[in-house]
Amino acid sequence: MKPRLRPSLSLALVLLSAAWAVSSCQKEGETATATDSPSPPPAAAPGPLRAVETEETITISRGGVPVLVYHKADVPPPEGVDPVFTRSGFIHPLHAPSGGVVTGIHPEDHYHHLGLWHAWVHGEFRGKEVDFWNLKAKTGRVRFVKTLAVANAADGGAAGFTVEQEQVAFPGTAEETVVLREKFTIAARFDDGANVIDYTVAQTNVTDAPLVLPAYRYGGGIAYRAPHTWDKDNSDYLTSEGLDRTNSHTTRARWVAMHGPTESGEATVTFLCDPQNHDAPQHVRTWDNGKVFFNYVPIQETGWEIAPGATETLRYRLVIADEVAGKAANEARWEAFATGN
16 A cells, blocks of 8 residues: 555655755754653743754754654663663653653553554564564564654744664564564644644565454554553543543544643643544554553454555654643644644
């Protein structure tokens, strides 16, 4: 399947098409690492969004306010934890407009949860199980390969990047095989008081065998782990169908919002599912145990297959606001997204 264009091109696809024409990569001094949570500057800090690349990260900020950090280099788990959980190719921290951190990484219950990421789970490749998500199985992983472009825009425009990633089967063995080669694009802007991030993944099967993706309760799509301080008393989910943490798991939703406290006050992270995505509106995985994890799952009800040479594109939008965003605000954001704005 070829990537699908909208009547008005999305910010993410503009970056994909234009990024190779002009090399705008910038490298500066060290930025925050995966475990850094700097004190947030005021939300009203002025300035256009800017993406800056180092050897280890790509950081997007708005004036002095951080927006997100993408990790090119491998990030190890906490000391004493199996190094198999070391990984690159994910986003953390993700910030609210005021600078408050809205992601968590390497929680004790799931050391492979990495802020904002994606990976397929329990697939089949050449007659063997391959799992790019659950690193402990050692049958697969996702890794950063190279930066294709870093782009900055004028005031009010988007900043972002396109990188190449790989979903690799049987890493570190004689059978190691790059199964999926990805173009992963992030385009961020500041709109109506919120950080708006377009998250686009185009995955090409570069082998001569299909990647079979049986139906499963989680995997693929886009995944999110909230700060470890979010619990049943200070956070919740809200879906486009009006459901919460007690009844939203395995349902379909055009958008899903999660809110909780940050060091700068309440924040909401809303995920919007492109209506042109495979199996849209996709099923969701949510937790009812008080902790906040989220996953749009294109294979939760029906399995899928990525054929040799095929490219499949999934697109999502995140809206991060310094408030507990209700149904009306999220519906308006989704309508704009669904119509290509």
